Amino acid sequence: MMAFDLDLFVIGGGSGGVRAARMAAQTGAKVALAEESRLGGTCVIRGCVPKKLMVFASQFSEVHETALRYGWTFGEGAFDWPSFRAHLHSELDRLEGVYGRMLDGSGVKVHAARAVLEDPHTVRLSTGETVTAAHILIATGGRPNRPEMPCAEMGMVSDDVFLMEELPKSILIVGGGYIACEMACILNGLGVEVTQIYRGAQILRGFDEEARGLVAESIRQRGVDLHTGTDIALMGAPDEDFDMPAGEMLVARKVAPARGPVKVKTTMGVEKVYDAVLFATGRDPNSRGLGLEEIGVELSRGGYVPVDEYSQTKVPSVFAIGDVTGRPALTPVAIRDAMCFVETVFHGRPTPVDHRMIPSAIFTQPEYGAVGLTEEQARAQEPVDVYATTFRPMRSAFAGRPERVLMKLIVSQATRRVLGCHIVAPEAGEMIQLAAVAIRMGATKEDFDRTVAVHPTMAEEIVTLRAPVRRG
Known part of the structure; x- marks a missing residue:
């Protein structure tokens, strides 16, 4: 049997790649990781984390107007972008350092370099070094698409x-x-x-x-x-x-x-x-120029890396997880992919990736949280009952603001299982995470009905929806 320098080489230092490297190293495997940009990847450096901090910052703009209706008086404020930007990047630097320390503490060797596959077991780094590994994991994520048009x-x-x-x-x-x-x-x-x-x-x-x-x-x-x-x-x-x-x-x-x-x-x-x-016209996978096609991994039309349910490519030693595979482009999905990969390869427990009932949140104002099927998807699948209500929440109504919220359940007529839940409301992301647990476990509409409401809250409406607004 050929001797390799490493048990695992991970290309990509985002959430999925870092998790896979750390968890594999904890099994005693010898692991290295290459990241040509910054540890943390899109989520920590260019996506979820800075975006959510900007969401928080943007929500303060309406505090003054709302507070007046609640009896508070204070001066008009002004937003200072340079001050916020400096604080933001300081926080991103801190988080990048945390990722580096976690990898170091797990015994993972980190290469600040671009890595390209030379063969199914060999990686060439932009530093000129070559490394061999029993397994290679592609976790390079994606990048924003810029349309092809003049200017x-x-x-x-x-x-x-x-x-x-x-x-x-x-x-x-x-x-x-x-x-x-x-x-x-x-x-x-x-x-x-x-x-x-x-x-x-x-x-x-x-x-x-x-x-x-x-x-x-x-x-x-x-x-x-x-x-x-x-x-x-x-x-x-x-x-x-x-x-x-x-x-x-x-x-x-x-x-x-x-x-x-x-x-x-x-x-x-x-x-x-x-x-x-x-x-903001979509994202493309970071798959080109990695040497994948040269070693026999044919990319899809969109540039994604085809994998099976165990994240394995057509080349047995090469695996891929996260956004680069065309799976749902969500950080928790990449992390779950990573955990299943480690279970399969390093614990010897074949664990397929399960992408059913993935909850998601869109951080608009108000937020939109969703899990399961849409009404349109469910109707195409089977007869359903739709329970829904829209209303002005207490906080907004008292302040004279027009915002409305939506609570919606899509229920199978045959089994009474809740097939989908959709919430448009402040903090919908927090609510949908908890609803997703029940729905993932197969909760029925009657299970929701038997749950005592927490009053007064917006979320109580999700357990007090009595009659369907649409059927069929």
Whole structure:
């Protein structure tokens, strides 16, 4: 049997890669990890963590108005982006250090380098070093997609938001997914004039129709100028003449500034200059240039790494987890993938990845939490009863604010099991996590009915829904 330098080499230092490396090392395996950027990956450095901190910051903008209705009087506040940005990056540096110490404490050797596969057991580092391993795990995640169009380099992608030196006064956000909607709410809450455009008929494609409709309504109520059914037709420098002949326009675009004010013309014919443009038009897997195809791992059409239920590729020694596989692009999914990989390979207990009933939260204002099937998915599968209510919560009603919330259960008529739960409300992410436990265990509508309500709360509505609003 061939002797290898390592038992496991992990390419990628995000949440999934770090968890796999640490857990494998704790079994006594000899493990190393390569990360060409920063430990923590998208979630800690460029995604979930900084985004959620920005969500918290953006929510304070309405405190003054609400507090007045509750009897408080104090002076108007102002948001200081440079101060917040400095504190934010200090926190990200701290978390990156935590990841490094966890790996070091587990005995994992970390290479601050890019790694490429030379063969099924050999990795070549950008430092010039080569390392062999019995198993190689690809955990390289994904990156924001920048559309292929003239002057697209003038726009930002989500990674750039956290690096802005100053807040723009106005911004155009292109996209209708959860990142676009979250950023629209965040920047609007921080005082930026936000316009959001999406080429589809409604934002948050793939989520429950009723819930996404309420989120869209709430976004507009809070001041985001949201337009669906439209996209960017042209973009360029503020003084660009979109009516000039195409050839001349392309010449002008070659000297357009990389960043700064951008003039945009939409497919609806609207022209406007914005201080910034943010493309939130999807994400691509970080799979190219890793040497995968050269060793026999053929990538999918979208660039994802095909794996089986045990995260193994067609090359037996090479595995892949997380966003790079095309599985649900959620940090807890990557971590669960990592745990199943370690159970399978290093504990000898084959553990398939189970992606059923994954709860998720979209941190718009208000938040949207979901688990299980949408109403549309459930109806296509079997006859269902839909229990739902929308109302103004006590906190908002007392303050004279218009925001409404949604509590919704989709129930199988045959088994009475709850097939899906959708909540649009402040702190919906916190609520859906707890609801997901019951639904994952197979709770029926009657189980919910037998649960005593906690009063007065928004969440009590989820156990007091008595009659279906729709059937069939």
